[in-house]
Amino acid sequence: MQKTAVVLLLAFSATTFALDNGLMRTPPMGWLAWERFRCDIDCDNDPKNCISESLFKDMADRLAEDGWRELGYVYVNIDDCWSSKQRDAQGRLQPDPKRFPGGIANLARYVHDRGLKLGIYGDLGTYTCGGYPGTTLDKIEIDAQTFADWGIDMLKLDGCYSNATDQEMGYPLMTKALNATGRPIGYSCSWPAYQGGLPPAVNYTLLGEICNLWRNYGDIQDSWDSVLNIVDWFTDHQDILQPAAGPGQWNDPDMLIIGDYGLSTDQSRSQMALWAIMAAPLFMSNDLRTLNSGARAILQNKGAIAINQDPLGIQGRRLIKEKSGIDVFWRPLSNGASALVFFSRRTDMPYRYQTSLKALNYTPGTYKLYDVFLEKSLPEVKDATDFVVSVNPTGVVMWYVYPSTKQEDVEPVHLKSKLTRSMFLQKDRKPYSPDIL
Numbered sequence: 001m002q003k004t005a006v007v008l009l010l011a012f013s014a015t016t017f018a019l020d021n022g023l024m025r026t027p028p029m030g031w032l033a034w035e036r037f038r039c040d041i042d043c044d045n046d047p048k049n050c051i052s053e054s055l056f057k058d059m060a061d062r063l064a065e066d067g068w069r070e071l072g073y074v075y076v077n078i079d080d081c082w083s084s085k086q087r088d089a090q091g092r093l094q095p096d097p098k099r100f101p102g103g104i105a106n107l108a109r110y111v112h113d114r115g116l117k118l119g120i121y122g123d124l125g126t127y128t129c130g131g132y133p134g135t136t137l138d139k140i141e142i143d144a145q146t147f148a149d150w151g152i153d154m155l156k157l158d159g160c161y162s163n164a165t166d167q168e169m170g171y172p173l174m175t176k177a178l179n180a181t182g183r184p185i186g187y188s189c190s191w192p193a194y195q196g197g198l199p200p201a202v203n204y205t206l207l208g209e210i211c212n213l214w215r216n217y218g219d220i221q222d223s224w225d226s227v228l229n230i231v232d233w234f235t236d237h238q239d240i241l242q243p244a245a246g247p248g249q250w251n252d253p254d255m256l257i258i259g260d261y262g263l264s265t266d267q268s269r270s271q272m273a274l275w276a277i278m279a280a281p282l283f284m285s286n287d288l289r290t291l292n293s294g295a296r297a298i299l300q301n302k303g304a305i306a307i308n309q310d311p312l313g314i315q316g317r318r319l320i321k322e323k324s325g326i327d328v329f330w331r332p333l334s335n336g337a338s339a340l341v342f343f344s345r346r347t348d349m350p351y352r353y354q355t356s357l358k359a360l361n362y363t364p365g366t367y368k369l370y371d372v373f374l375e376k377s378l379p380e381v382k383d384a385t386d387f388v389v390s391v392n393p394t395g396v397v398m399w400y401v402y403p404s405t406k407q408e409d410v411e412p413v414h415l416k417s418k419l420t421r422s423m424f425l426q427k428d429r430k431p432y433s434p435d436i437l
């Protein structure tokens with residue numbers, strides 16, 4: 001019952017009007033410089049890691065050549081500290097001439113030639129967070145036009161050095177200005193993160209109308225504490241946040257730090273699984289040139305990506321928070337499928353968690369199970385049959401769950417109601433179906 005109510009609510013929220021630029025019908029995927037490379041501008045002493053056109057070309061090469069692009073990781077995104085400290089004679093932003101000698105338009109061409117998209121960073125305020133020129137209200141139109149002229153595909157608009165009044169004016173104005181350029185540009189708004197992320201200060205209906213994604217909460221850092229803190233904040237407020245997401249409009253818990261220094265293998269799987277359940281944008285911030293094979297396998301896990309990219313675009317929820325330290329997350333997927341994540345908050349040893357699909361609100365029937373990280377199918381289970389999952393400390397077990405009974409018989413109520421599934425499905429995306437099932 002609880003599940004049905006949730007899905008119904010979300011089915012309706014998906015009919016509200018998303019930002020009408022046709023972009024990001026599933027969560028955007030790619031690479032973003034900030035968490036790993038920050039504001040390193042010391043190209044004299046640290047040429048491989050400084051914010052420069054060669055860093056973004058390197059990452060574009062890796063995305064195109066190492067199998068990322070085919071999996072959907074197509075955005076190469078610049079963050080802060082790319083620009084010159086001065087605007088040009090016409091009042092336009094310009095890149096730092098020493099670090100981006102070819103200019104942004106050339107970099108965009110390089111990225112586009114590899115079948116990728118280029119994102120850039122701005123800040124609605126007098127300065128960016130790093131102290132570079134900001135986009136004050138009077139500069140919104142010229143900056144939108146400059147980005148479009150360069151061939152930019154996505155803009156992250158930060159909120160340092162602005163106040164609530166300017167943000168209320170500025171974020172919607174940028175939506176209009178981007179639209180007026182005629183170039184489809186994905187729009188990431190940091191607005192809610194500057195207003196505490198919750199109503200009444202934040203209006204999620206409005207955000208869905210003006211932004212493709214939005215940062216609700218603080219920046220991620222390279223540590224498990226940071227990941228856990230973010231997951232807890234998003235989960236504690238899921239009743240507010242979850243209905244806000246849908247095709248073209250996503251909550252953004254910030255970058256994937258898998259492949260950096262802070263997470264163990266289990267914790268890396270946890271971040272991937274929970275970001276997939278949350279329908280979160282998947283922007284890696286790591287060094288794709290030196291990524292180890294373990295991190296690569298997690299980030300390139302096809303099951304986790306397919307769950308993240310499910311065409312219904314319904315964000316998942318935490319169903320249960322057990323006293324034992326096991327949290328169970330659930331996300332409804334297309335074709336009557338769903339994803340489950342068993343997440344352990346424990347720090348002692350693998351925990352044997354016993355439950356059944358019935359206890360997790362599944363309707364009567366027999367279900368096929370596929371373990372996403374083991375990459376293999378498990379024996380079918382009946383809804384009432386108890387099973388045990390062994391969950392590592394700070395780790396997850398993630399399942400793709402699929403009814404074995406004929407689909408019509410188990411189709412969730414919401415798909416039969418006023419809204420038919422075909423209204424949600426994008427024509428060019430096939431729902432996930434592991435070969436094994």
Ligand SMILES: *[C@@H]1O[C@H](CO)[C@@H](O)[C@H](O)[C@H]1NC(C)=O
Pocket residue numbers: 020021022178179180181182183184185
């Ligand atoms: C601009 O907005 C209109 C109407 O909302 C929409 O049809 C059009 O696709 C948008 N164009 C761009 C480039 O975003």
Ligand SMILES: *[C@@H]1O[C@H](CO)[C@@H](O)[C@H](O)[C@H]1NC(C)=O
Pocket residue numbers: 162163165166
């Ligand atoms: C917000 O900042 C602008 C300058 O960017 C200023 O003109 C305005 O008075 C400020 N508003 C408030 C309420 O502080």
Ligand SMILES: *[C@@H]1O[C@H](CO)[C@@H](O)[C@H](O)[C@H]1NC(C)=O
Pocket residue numbers: 203204205206209
């Ligand atoms: C939130 O934004 C929507 C859409 O712009 C608007 O209709 C609604 O009145 C706003 N809600 C509040 C509480 O301001």
